Every structure is written in structure tokens, then in C-alpha cells.
Amino acid sequence: MMLLECFMFGAIIFLMTGAQCEDIEIFANEGSVAVLPCTHKPWSSFPPAIIWSKVNKGTVWRKERSGLQYWGASWSQKGSQGSRIQCPHSQYEKGAYNLEISQVTEEDGGFYSCRLEFGAQFTESLVYLRIIKVTVSPPVPIWGRDVSVTCNVSPWPHGASVQWILNNSPFVPQTEIFANTDEAKSVVKEKATAKLSGNWTCVVSFKGKEARASATVSVKGIIQPSDDNTKVYAAVGSAVTLPCVFSNDLAPSSAVWEKLKPGSHFNPAPGRLPPSFSPSLSYSQYPWDRSGSLMEVRLEDEGRYRCSGIVEEQKLTRTMQLIVARIDRNMSKKQGSVTLKCQLSDTSDITDYEWLRVTYDLNGTKSVESIQKGKTLTISGVSEENQGEWLCLFYGKEGILGNVTHHVQLMSGLSGRKSSGSSHNTAAVVGLSFLLLVLLMILAQMYKNHQRRKRIFQYPALETIVHTISNEREERERTRVKK
Incomplete structure (x- = not known):
């Protein structure tokens, strides 16, 4: 219909004036500035009269040769600071009489006519x-609901x-387009x-x-x-967070965590959560964060978890x-390796x-040394030089996925030098223990003698008798010797 109007409008102009209809x-993107x-x-050194009009809508803007300007009734009232229409006079000398429409809307679309009058021509x-x-x-779609982009x-x-x-890559709709028309292809409907x-x-x-026109979804x-x-990757004995974060302006209700039983991925049955599992404590401050953690x-x-x-x-x-x-860890005593x-x-x-x-010097400075690639590591001749932390990194297509650490400690029997030192230490400990035992026995005997004398000295009469008997025994011994 609009094309027919253009044809008729151009034909009338051509028949009446002999001018061509170009x-x-x-x-133009909606909201931008359209330059017509x-x-x-x-044709002369004097500027022409300029008349911009919209087909079936009347005059948009007009400027007389005297310089006076007029705006159409429907255009002069747009905005409190003046019209959205202007025709920059700085371009007139170059023969450009372009019409600029700011903040264009759908209603601005259609045919416009530019008429230049140079006197009688x-x-x-x-x-x-x-x-x-x-x-x-909808402007802000919710996950799982229907959304259309038009x-x-x-x-x-x-x-x-x-x-x-979509995001600088061609987008192929997942839903089938039944109507093979241009306007049907302009609408994308998806979940x-x-x-x-x-x-x-x-x-x-x-x-x-x-x-081109763009919008953000x-x-x-x-x-x-x-x-x-x-x-989500985690090492045995470590703590891990299972993320479940909603959009920051959503406050989900009835948030639930479940550990799913092994089986079907389509409708898995919920199981029991691990004993160390606990929900996030930050949901009181950030209601959109419903993450969980294992201490x-x-x-x-290990297994599948679900938050909702x-x-x-x-x-x-x-x-x-x-x-x-x-x-x-697998130890080999014969080969002295781990x-x-x-x-x-x-x-x-x-x-x-x-x-x-991973090693640390006396100042606590940490240093990391790459040893080898591969799933298995063999440490030969375990000694002080290779004890400490050993870290296994595992990679995926996008880089490091996680790591797990093991501490290697010295074991007697794995190192000859360490075993010899251990045997000398054992002998020294046994010798010291024997001397300590003898010393304790001597001290015990001295303590018994002391206690016996102490009991005797408590009775003076008994002490006299004992002394007399002792003197008589000594006298008899001397007499026997003289004979």
C-alpha cells in the first residue's frame, strides 16, 4: 500500500512539474538520530526554499528563502526543549539539505518528501x-519459561x-519455523x-x-x-563448596539440597546428604546465595547433587x-622406594x-618444582632430600581442574643411612636404661638401711643391749685369736 502511495505521489509530481521522483x-535504529x-x-547563489513533508501526514519542516523556519504541528510539540527536527544550514553551501530526526520511533517510519524551490524552478x-x-x-525472562526475540x-x-x-556467532533456532515468510523468520521463540x-x-x-539492531537478553x-x-573437584579430607547462586535480585523460597542416588539422569531419586554437609550461612545476608558446603x-x-x-x-x-x-601410596621395602x-x-x-x-626454607619461603607428567610418581631412596609435600595437578581441556596433596615422611628400613642411625640410637637408649636401673637399686638399698637404723635409734635400752652384745662378741674374738 505504501509503495502504491509512493508511485502515485511520484507520478503526480512528474506529470505536474517534470521533476523526477528519486x-x-x-x-535507522529506534531511539537514534535518522538522517534523511x-x-x-x-542553481543560484541564493539559498532555496526547503520543504520537508511526510506523505499523508503534512509538512514536517519548512524554511522560506527569507530564512524563516516553520515546524509541522505534530513535530513542534515534541519535547519541552524544542523540536526533534532540524536541517543544519552549515551544509547548504555543499548542496546538502538533509533532515535530521532525533529519538526516532516506529511512528516515524514511512515516506518523506524533500522539495527544493529555486525561484520558478x-x-x-x-x-x-x-x-x-x-x-x-518478556523483557526479563525466567529460566525455563518461553521467551521470544523479535x-x-x-x-x-x-x-x-x-x-x-547471538554473542557474535550466528544463531540457529532450536524450534521449527512452520511459516516460511520473512516476518516469521524475524521472530525467535525458545525456552x-x-x-x-x-x-x-x-x-x-x-x-x-x-x-542491524541489537538488544541484550x-x-x-x-x-x-x-x-x-x-x-566440582575436591581432595579427600578437604572442604568444598557446591555453588547454587541465583540472580542477585531473586530471593528463592523453599531452597532444598539433595544428593541423588546413582541411576537414571532423567528422574533420579534423592538420597541422604553427607554428615559434613551444611547449607550456606550467607543466605541471610544474600538471599540469592543458596550454596552448600562439605566440611x-x-x-x-562423590556423586551427583541437586539444589532447587x-x-x-x-x-x-x-x-x-x-x-x-x-x-x-605403595611402599616397596626391597627397592627402597614409594x-x-x-x-x-x-x-x-x-x-x-x-x-x-613443595619445599620450605628456614625462613618459611615456599618454592614449587615441577617433577614430571603422568598419573604415577615413583620416589626412589626416600630420604631427607625428598620428604615433604608432593602435589598432583590434574588438567582438562580448559586448564587446571584441581589438585591433591600428599606428605612423604621418612620410614626406618627405607634408607640405609637412616636405619644405621636408628640402630645406634637404640643401643644408646638400652645402655642408659641399664645404668639407670642399677642406680635405682643402689638408692633403694641405701634407703632401706637408713630406715632400719632409724627404727633402732628410737629405743635407747635396745640400743644399749645391742651395743653390749656387740662388745662381748668382739672380746671373744680377740681371746680366740690370742690362744
């Missing part, structure tokens, strides 16, 4: 302004091709997920020209982790997998292992 296509071109080489040209924009419905062009250019770009978040750009190609829900079945990870804690919460009467859930890492093996409950995403040795 049709120019212009695209109107150029012509001046005049020329006229047509400009077709199309307003393009991208709309999102490319609006007013008026719509029949025969145009439409392409969608809201994190993959739809980002910058959407609509690219419209028409008559060799390309127009922000899907609200559980933003961390962003995908189901996210893997001390055990081997049996109610947002706007819709249940949002996220599943994640806890993968437990440990180091197995073998360390890095073990994980799930190695499907592991691409490589690396062993590091």
Missing part, C-alpha cells in the same frame, strides 16, 4: 525511512532476508536458558543494503553453576557432580597429570 531507502538525505547542486525527491529495533518478551522493521520491507547473531543470555543482533538485508535463574552436571570430603561423598528453589511459582533446579581426588598414584572418582574430563614438589 526513491531512497534509509534504515536531500542533496542538489545549487524546483526539484523533489523521496526518502523511505524504516525504523528497526529488537524486542524481547526483529521489528517499520514499515516491513517485503523481500528482505533476516539473520540472527529461556543461560545459552540465550547475551547480545542479540538482527541483520536485515534489503536491496543491497544491510541494517538477561535470563534470570540459577547463574552459578550456569549448566547442569557441572563438575571434610570423604570418598563416599521456587521463583515466581516456578521450581528452578541445578545438578552438579562432585568428583573426589586422592593419592594412593609409589604415589593420583586417583579420581571420575576421569572422563582429565587430559593430563603433573607432579610438583
Whole structure:
């Protein structure tokens, strides 16, 4: 219909004046400044009269040769600080009489006419302004609900091709488009997920020209982790946080954590949470943070976990997998070595292992040395030089996934020098123990004699008798010797 109006309008101009109707296509983003071109080489040194009008809408802006300017009734009242319309006079000398419309809206789309009057002569040209924009419905979609992204062009250019770009990559809709029309392709309808978040750009190609409009889509829900079945790695005995963070302006109700029993991934049955599991204590201050934590990870804690919460009467859930890492130790007394093996409950995403040795000097300064690659490490001849912390790093396609630490300590029998030193120490301890025992026996005998004499001295008469008997015994012995 609009094309017919242009044809009729141009035909009337051509028949009445002999002037040509030049049709120019212009695209402008909604809210931007649209520049409608109107150029012509001046026919005299005097500026022409300029008349800009919109087809079927009347005059937009007009300037007489005297310099007086007039705005159409529907344009002069737009905004408290004046009209949205201007025609910069600084370009007149170059033969440019462009019309500038600021803050364009869908209603501004349509045919515009530029008429230049040079005395008795005049020329006229047509400009077709199309307003393009991208709309999102609902403006802030909730995870799991329907969302539509629409490319609006007013008026719509029949025969145009439409392409969608999401975060600088071409987007192919998952839902099937039944109507194979241009306008049908301009609408994308999907279930809201994190993959739809980002910058959407609509690219419209028409008559060799390309127009673009963009909008940002922000899907609200559980933003961390962003995908189901996210893997979390933790070492045995360590603490780990299982993230469950909603958009920061959401306050989910009925937040629940569950450990899922092994089995089907489609409808797994909830099991019992580990004894060391506890919900996040920060939800009172940050109601969108419903993370959980394990204070001390055990081997049996590995498996799948699920957190959930109610947002706007819709249940949002996220599943994640806890993968437990440990180091197995195997001692060989014959060879005097220790073998360390890095073990994980799930190695499907592991691409490589690396062993590091961590040491500390007398000042407590930490140093890290890379030893070797591989899952297994053999330490030959365990001694003071290689005792301490040994760290196993495990990698995935995107880099380091986690680590687990083992402490190597000296054991008697693994090092000949250490064993010899231990035997000398044992002999010394035995000798000192024997001397201490003899000393204790002597002290005990002296204490007994002292106690006996002490008891005797308590009775003087008994002391006299004992003394007399002792003297008589000595006298008899002397007499026997003389004979």
C-alpha cells in the first residue's frame, strides 16, 4: 500500500512539474538520530526554499528563502526543549539539505518528501525511512519459561532476508519455523536458558543494503553453576563448596539440597546428604546465595547433587557432580622406594597429570618444582632430600581442574643411612636404661638401711643391749685369736 502511495505521489509530481521522483531507502535504529538525505547542486547563489513533508501526514519542516523556519504541528510539540527536527544550514553551501530526526520511533517510519524551490524552478525527491529495533518478551525472562526475540522493521520491507547473531556467532533456532515468510523468520521463540543470555543482533538485508539492531537478553535463574552436571573437584579430607547462586535480585523460597542416588539422569531419586554437609550461612545476608558446603570430603561423598528453589511459582533446579581426588601410596621395602598414584572418582574430563614438589626454607619461603607428567610418581631412596609435600595437578581441556596433596615422611628400613642411625640410637637408649636401673637399686638399698637404723635409734635400752652384745662378741674374738 505504501509503495502504491509512493508511485502515485511520484507520478503526480512528474506529470505536474517534470521533476523526477528519486526513491531512497534509509534504515535507522529506534531511539537514534535518522538522517534523511536531500542533496542538489545549487542553481543560484541564493539559498532555496526547503520543504520537508511526510506523505499523508503534512509538512514536517519548512524554511522560506527569507530564512524563516516553520515546524509541522505534530513535530513542534515534541519535547519541552524544542523540536526533534532540524536541517543544519552549515551544509547548504555543499548542496546538502538533509533532515535530521532525533529519538526516532516506529511512528516515524514511512515516506518523506524533500522539495527544493529555486525561484520558478524546483526539484523533489523521496526518502523511505524504516525504523528497526529488537524486542524481547518478556523483557526479563525466567529460566525455563518461553521467551521470544523479535526483529521489528517499520514499515516491513517485503523481500528482505533476516539473520540472527547471538554473542557474535550466528544463531540457529532450536524450534521449527512452520511459516516460511520473512516476518516469521524475524521472530525467535525458545525456552529461556543461560545459552540465550547475551547480545542479540538482527541483520536485515534489503536491496543491497544491510541494517542491524541489537538488544541484550538477561535470563534470570540459577547463574552459578550456569549448566547442569557441572563438575566440582575436591581432595579427600578437604572442604568444598557446591555453588547454587541465583540472580542477585531473586530471593528463592523453599531452597532444598539433595544428593541423588546413582541411576537414571532423567528422574533420579534423592538420597541422604553427607554428615559434613551444611547449607550456606550467607543466605541471610544474600538471599540469592543458596550454596552448600562439605566440611571434610570423604570418598563416599562423590556423586551427583541437586539444589532447587521456587521463583515466581516456578521450581528452578541445578545438578552438579562432585568428583573426589586422592593419592594412593605403595611402599616397596626391597627397592627402597614409594609409589604415589593420583586417583579420581571420575576421569572422563582429565587430559593430563603433573607432579610438583613443595619445599620450605628456614625462613618459611615456599618454592614449587615441577617433577614430571603422568598419573604415577615413583620416589626412589626416600630420604631427607625428598620428604615433604608432593602435589598432583590434574588438567582438562580448559586448564587446571584441581589438585591433591600428599606428605612423604621418612620410614626406618627405607634408607640405609637412616636405619644405621636408628640402630645406634637404640643401643644408646638400652645402655642408659641399664645404668639407670642399677642406680635405682643402689638408692633403694641405701634407703632401706637408713630406715632400719632409724627404727633402732628410737629405743635407747635396745640400743644399749645391742651395743653390749656387740662388745662381748668382739672380746671373744680377740681371746680366740690370742690362744
